[in-house]
Amino acid sequence: MSEKTVEKSDLVTVTIDGVQVSVPKDTLVIRAAEQVGVQIPRFCDHPLLAPVGACRQCLVDVPDAGNGRGFPKPQASCTLPVAEGMVVSTQVTSPVADKAQQGVMELLLINHPLDCPVCDKGGECPLQNQAMSNGRGESRFSDDRNRGVKRTFPKPINLSPTVLLDRERCIVCQRCTRFADEIAGDPFIALVERGAQQQIGIAEDAPFLSYFSGNVIQICPVGALTSEQYRFRSRPFDLVSTPGIAEHDACGSAIRVDHRRGAVMRRQAGDDPDVNEEWISDKDRFAFAYAQGDDRLTYPLVRDEDGSLRAASWPEAFVVAARGLAAARAVGGVGVLTGGRLTAEDAYAYAKFARVALGTNDIDFRARPHSAEEAAFLASSVALTGPDNGGVTYADLESAATVVLVGLEPEDEAAAIFLRLRKSVRAGGTEVLSIAPFTTRGLTKLSARLVPTAPGDEAAALRTLAGELDASSVLLVGERLAVVPGALSAAAEVAASTGARLAWVPRRAGDRGAVEAGCLPTLLPGGRPVADAGARVDVSAAWGVDHLPEAEGRDGDAIVTALVAGELGGLVIAGVDPDDTADPVATRAALDAAGFLVAFDLRRTEVTDRADVVFPVAPTTDKAGTFVNWEGRVRSWEAALHNPASLPELRALSGIAEELARLGEGSPLGFRTVGEVRAEMAQLGPWDGERRPDRERSEPGLSGTEARPSEARDDALSAEGARRLSTWKQLLDNGSMQDGDKYLKATARTPVALVTRADYDRFGPTVTLTGDRGSMTLPAEICDDLVDGVVWVPADSVGDGVLADLASPGAGVTITGAEGVHG
Amino acid sequence: MSTEPISAKTLAELREIAARYPEPRSGLLPMLHLVQSAQGRITPEGIEACAAILEISAAEVSGVATFYTMYKRHGVGDYHVGVCTNTLCAVMGGDAIFERLKEHLEIGNDEVAVQRQGDSRTVSLEHIECNAACDFAPVMMVNWEFMDNQTPDSAVQVVEALRAGHEVSSTRGPRLCTWREAERVLAGFPDGRVDEGPSAGPASLAGLEIARERGWSAPEPPSAPAVSAATDGGER
């Protein structure tokens, strides 16, 4: 520990504008000046980008460089590290520095169009602001005497469907190109031309398609880069900004929701140094229209006598739902499928609702392929871990010598992890290994070492790799491993035996919070095992109920099976898309079979169409909430918009529970607001007793189904042209939360099937894949290092997605050439 | 100008250039010269080809191709004529030469003159910056070979001879090859003309001739080498 720590604590004392300040060694003067309250104007400087010294706006006078001698010329404070005894005079005290800055500002403006009144950036523009604070009132260049001629360019050009460039406004500070190159690893924008004609450009027919492109708009210090989505829609001073947490993945990225008159106008990256630093993915930035569409549910619906859904008041809906659920309880019980999008508070409400109002442990948030092995893993290795008790953090990714990815493609599935890993790799600190079937573009950008592994073989690969791991290693396992028998167990085992640290990275924002809140058949809130009598007592005492259901419940798959078999009488379902589930056909059959169906959703869906009672769900902008990210880090936000039609689900659940209690079923939940839930959760706290015993970890079948694909696999793989199916969701795909933004959609990667060179030569440029659920035809692309016998397709970029249209991940599919079919 | 696709041979040569360097990207400048030799200009296809070989983005190659003035995104003539109009050459007559050629060829800067009936070759014109031949001012370059001490008339004679397809030699260099052939030399593929032309032009020898006339030379070296070495002389 130490060498690094000791070094960091080495302080250097400098004098800036007469004020002494001690800062860590290697601190740049521009940031040391901030410590004494002096803001040196700057454009190219950005704390997360390598210094470049291009704009020269931050010139300061250095009468003593620390060696008794001064610099003869003003120095760029953004590239000058402090030295012991250095004396710096900024614009505040030095006429030389002030003139140098004014001179640079004047030069920056000579070719700038000064079109602030029609510029999106006007009002939040560093150029505008600093021209006011550190520039002259008038330009000599364009005065009557000089009548200077400005450089002009044709007005905005598209760098990509989402990002526009106005070259006249650009001051070529290179923040955008440096971001693209250094941070995102997508150098598809570059400086082109030279001298005064120098500009930002793309290659012909090669737009700036980066998952992180929107960040360049935000860090552009002028109005050169604008958002196609936001352009001309608002002025910064008309916007109200509310901090939020991105809902599209489990990263917990800070965002800022900018809204006006009840509508979100845009989203920006928030600054959370522990999490996303200052970057977000384009999905986090641009995908918010889904919550503002015409199909948004704004009032409850109940199934009328004529079979149609009709509007209902909240109290009526509570009553109807309660009656139906009570009846369903009587004919076998009610299952609860919560999906992975819930806030932690809502998840807690469902967990309590299931136990207290429905008297069941039949609850599962995993509306995607899962397994009992996974539930055991979550209970033993995930629940209750967090930054405060040794859980893996983003910072740990940076300090780890080795990070092993298993069943996880960070660029697609956890963007902030991708960026943090890239940062660390570039700094030379971390080697990334990936147990995966091929080197993805994302892995290339991480200079990752591929451990070539066909889907299904991850457990063996992990064990083989164990020799390379030690306490300086981190294992990141993705939720996709749930369906690889033995893989999660192997990960836990390898971590335990090598000292490597382990973290689980789910895809959805609410997944981790749902684990903590008890939306599992085996866990009560706070990581308390259902099977542990002490834990049950703990919870029932806190909840003021006599007892809680004792047996572990059914998992998601088992709930589906039980509904189809008529063993369950009803279902409460929240934001679940059947096509995301392990067996979409079975899930639909379960919805049809459910005697009584209560659906919670944001928008009208096929599930709400089947429901007996529908409750509208408030989007994250409309309610306070909390996401627990993959680290176990808690990130809360307050409502940005105040929409009377939007109630948090916990309020609806509490309404239903009250009605159920009136009918003699269960007890009320005892809360109606997010604040009350937070207080209750805090009071309950985490489980401090024994965790789920290890011996149960890999025993299948206690409470649900075993991972299935392995069975199908062996049959299918014996056939001619059989391949193992590798698949995951790309960052941008057909996911319903990306609906409504055509610009964003246009930046998604073209869906292709990745095949080996041999398969390409054999089957041609268009292939048809056939699995046990159907066929999919799409263009083939050669993937040079794809493991033999494997084919990869994006999980939700074609049709209804792989689970609905093709087969389960890891299952066998056959590949054939699609002659005459043009994908 | 029609552009033929990049051949397999050119692709192999592009890879060969990249392989000359410890890091392949170092080959980019000569590779772009080769693209010009093969295709007559910097084409999107050429940019893609370089990007693919060097495993960098097309935007990065574009950034390089647009930075250096020798790379042309639109075609030039078989003979690309550059007239130095930097201060010294301009003053010595470069401005007049450039004006005269523009008028004569009926084109502006960086344009290709019309190929007239009977012209066997085309000519393009550009004003260029100092080409390090100031003692031969005013200087014109044809396909980056020196045409020293020009006048407006001599410049017109040169371009006419070139258009007619006559053999023209550099005033202190070889017989002129075409622009595309010259670009190939810049890519590192010699063309066998190295031994044409003199050792030095007249102005280069001005000082040496005076020294010879007056019997001046550098001081005699000390009789024994500064450090005696087991040397067998220099005859190798």
Next chain:
Amino acid sequence: MTELTPVLTDIWDAEQSWKLATYAARGGYSALDTAFAMSPDAVIAAVKDSGLRGRGGAGFPTGMKWSFIPQDNPKPKYLVVNADESEPGTCKDIPLMMGNPHVLVEGVILSSYAIRANKAFIYIRGEVVHVIRRVQAAVAEAYAAGHLGQDIHGSGYDLDIVVHAGAGAYICGEETALLEGLEGRRGQPRLRPPFPAVAGLYASPTVINNVESIASVPAIVKNGAAWFGSMGTEKSKGHGIFSLSGHVERPGQYEAPLGITLRELLDLAGGVRAGHQLKFWTPGGSSTPLLTAEHLDVPLDFEGVGAAGSMLGTRALQIFDETVCVVRAVLRWTEFYKHESCGKCTPCREGTWWLVQALTRLENGQGTEADLDQLLDQCDNILGRSFCALGDGATSPVSSSIQHFRDEYLAHLSHGGCPFDPAKSTAWAGQEVSA
């Protein structure tokens, strides 16, 4: 009278001087064995002792530059020859490489040996095809003769040379921009530190030297530091090529000891062209402030020219007589700097854009005397504020011309335009009757 000292130019009048046979017949490549019998550090010491200073303009002591290479750094070391000769007025390296490429190759071998580099690059500006041919061929001949490649002369020392053609960018004469070009990037200068000696080409220790500097090394190794030091002045030792151009009777290359004066050189060159007088001149290219007839006796060494308010630079003596309009000359140079500004930093990119407009107005006789002060203020906002020396260089002609020729600027204003006839300045003025 200072006598000329042909060393590098001495072979230029030989038949096929560029051939290895011609060079070897005059003792070429004999310095290799001398050096291989020495330790690399001893070669560095010899070059240090000789007092050789960089011939590319800045005059940094060459041996000291070599000694900065951290030999404990495990990365490979590189030598890069800056043959991007582009500074307006500078025209010495091009004829040197054309007429005597082997002295450069021999110098590269010696210098690489000294800094323990096994790979060297000669970065030649692209616009000189025949020069590139000659250097390519010289390298090939040197390989064939065993002067390059593995185990040179049985010394156990290996060296490979790559001849690299640039593609048109003055800025690549700046050493870090040159490295960018050599790495296949846009030629924009790099942030320093780290300096190239520590992290240059491929982030490895790198020496970058001018052609003439490297070409001077063989004679130093062969004849000794004292021999070299016997030429030149106390702090500016040795021989250097002086390039006379413009309004002089015999323009050309004059290899002489540093410290010779322009008066002496003009005497040798037959004086300013007949019937005319010296008006202004550059001592070392357009980036060095202009001097006038007052400075004819300034010793042309680093100290002498510095004391006169300019810089020795590349000894590119551009001679302009009284027919030349200084405003026109300065405007044209400024247009050059605008064209060649790489665009990286604001003062140079935008400053040259504005300077051209301001000077154009003055050349056209528009404006007032206040514009001259504004022009000087613009220069003040560029000089020392830019990322590299290109911006500084761009201000030199402007501020020095206003210093020496303020009245001529004002004459443009009172005359309502340029009072000069450009036809009178041409090489053929008064000689021909053009149709």
